[in-house]
Amino acid sequence: MSDLDAFITGLPKAELHLHIEGSLEPEQMFEFARRNGVEIPFGSVEEVRAAYEFSNLQDFLDIYYAGASVLQTEEDFRDMAMAYFDRAAADGVVHAEIFFDPQTHTHRGIPFGVAANGLLAGMAEAEAKHGLTSKLILCFLRHLDEEDAFRTLEQAHPWIEQITGVGLDSSEIGHPPSKFERVFAAAAAMGLKRVAHAGEEGPPEYVHEALDLLHIDRLDHGNRSLEDPALVTKLARSGMTLTVCPLSNVKLCNVASIEVHPIDEMLRKGLRATVNSDDPAYFGGYVGENYRAIARGRGLGRDEVVTLARNSFLGSFLPDEAVTAHLERLDAYVEAN
Template sequence: MSEFIEKLPKVELHMHIEGAMMPDLMLQLAEKNHIKLPYQTLEEVEAAYQFKDLTAFINLYLQGTEVIQSAEDFYVLTQSYLDRCAAQNIRHAEVFCDIRTYVERGLPPEMVLDGIEAGFAEARDRHGISGGMLGTFIRHLGVDKAAEDWHFYQQHAERLLGIGLAAIEVGYPASQFKAIFDQVHAAGLPVVAHAGEEGPATYIWSAIHDAGVSRIDHGIRALDDPKLVQFLQQTQIPLTVCPCSNVSLHVFEHMNQHVIKQMLDLGLNVTINSDDPAHFGAFLQENMVAVQRHCGITDDDLIRMTYNAIDASFADQPRKTELSDELDQYLEQVLAPVG
């Protein structure tokens, strides 16, 4: 592990909270809530986390959501992730979660916000970590479900950092949700959308024009469209790239094929993130190590992506200034001449 990476103050903008559930926590919550899993031992759960394809990943992810039954469970999960953030010197984190997964099981949507909010409150007190939740629409469940979810999110807008669009991308461009996102903007919440991961560059254009996004989650297919690259160079819309996730889900077969270095060299506003770190075996720090080892990413690139993440975050301006100052001070210490 690079000491520079280990001590670098970090910011994470693209992480699904259920994707931070480690195998031991899955077993713990399953036992607490009397949920029967297809695994009997920790070793069996750990083996399941070595999934071979997208279907196996989705099944594993859904099993993780099934063991969450209360605000307390969300609190424990969020606390677990933010403790990991503290160990990796992540100073600000923004996490995705939807309510639909739990509402469909007859659980109250308030438990999602209550549990995640409590976890962040404790992390602020214990570790000085800022951040919060991005309410999420599950795009493949359609516009009507998203409209129902927006009705709830709108009532709790002050508790959210923003609204995102996630899940199965192909077949569900942001244009289908334009009317809802118009309402989100009218309510004063920023919008982000997963686009250009499995879907083509046209889905990124749709996220920009139809959803009015402040950030694009993933965005790696932007390089397929020179006009889009030029637009992103000019506008500097942030891209929350998740390298280890892309390799685990076979968007790229090997990390040395990843385009993150090319994106940076083209002047795009790239940030680095973990997506579903427990499932992909790589939290933010491990993603940084992987791209430095296999993609030609330098320490200067990591510094640039961290400043990008601070600017792209939904922290208020005083907190952004604090984060920038903390990074400045670390770099002054690291780069100070010896002797």
């Protein structure tokens, strides 16, 4: 391990773009399938990994939803969350804001509370075990309709004090943010933060819609914003955080290779970019590997890596006092290393 690799591993950081269902490793998929008596369309762990060659977002989603079918009980969701948190803690993550997709589960007959209670139990266990704090963000599946999203928001009411925000994920093309303007307004009225995937595969216009119609507090991905100079200026001037996922971008063929990833261009243009793992079981690495890959691929030094980690705390939904404490811890680590 190089000096920079070791520095990255120990660097305190937050992860702001993590789909918890996308952390389900093939081994755990088979374990849950066995204990729940669920049939899955794969004969072995190796066969699952061989299927992880995607030409676009939809290729990935097809397998992602098949894998999620093994999640049946609160124990499954808790165990999946803890497996993620164990890996995150080993990568220097001290705070995580995780997405979950309740419609993926309610549409197959799993009550909202099974997922919510299981994940919240895992989050509490991670704080007790690792001192790793976390927040939960409910994502709406954009390929489903507005009515379904409103129904999901209604189902969330008993847990609303334990949910930090709402997000928008799944198939981007053909499902612009404007489709969910009213449900995001309803979430805002409930005091929830708002984030949305935009500009991953979709055009810069989707980013404009997320900003102007959904009034997002954070932008997930946002790579294609770079095609619109005025949009870049708008994002930079507002201090909008972008939750960038380098290995995911390459795996889904949105970026040709890690060597041409625009993360350093984002920083140069004044964007508050962060590094995250997205769906790490499917895309080849957790957050530490994303940092190391982008540092190698783009020749980033310590200063850029520290900026990315600093941005992760500044872009979090933690209160100012907690962010200040994390930044002081970050500065102490940098000074000592």
